[in-house]
Amino acid sequence: MRVLVLHSHPVEESYGKALYRQTVESLRKAGHTVDGCDLYEEQFDPVLSRHDRLVYHDYPENLKLVGSHVERLKAAEGLVICTPIWNFGFPAILKGYFDRVWLPGVSFELVNGKVESRLRHIRKLAAVLTYGATPFRAFAAGNPPKKIVKRVLRAQINPVRPVTFLAHYDMNNCTPETRAKFLARVGYAWSAFRRFSRPSLRPLRGTQGA
16 A cells, blocks of 8 residues: 555654654555655644635635645555654644645535545554553543544544554653563554554553653
């Protein structure tokens, strides 16, 4: 498959960046064509301007400032989100990507007042997330990022297919051993990405938010 990997961590030496590199390399090793989109490296502008909002529903006028990203999304058969979780949400640059690129006419259309997906060409969805919070704190807060991936994005792409969701919690207390273990699990997950079944991976307690 052609897989679009969205990444949003500003620090080259971070564990989050290591997870991104592992994801891209492992997907390529598994035979996929990978479009690695490092939003910080590409200096993506996440701000939805006044003009952007005014033309938001005017397809194809709404595509002019983000045309290249729209084409990359349309070409994708698989989507992987590799990002830290900050304050129980996506980094602003990634949130801005969804606001500015997942537009009417691109990711959905309103037909008689109802939303119809335009992302059925994406066959597989996955996420690699790192949290500073423990699993319990994330659960107590409702774990919005998990719900966005497993409910909102899944519904837009294909609600009947499983999602590969890899989460490493409690980065505040992680160790080199827990980081290495999770990195290896992330690498292994992509060997099964071609299939529609989810790898039997359980979240770890020692690596998120890096």
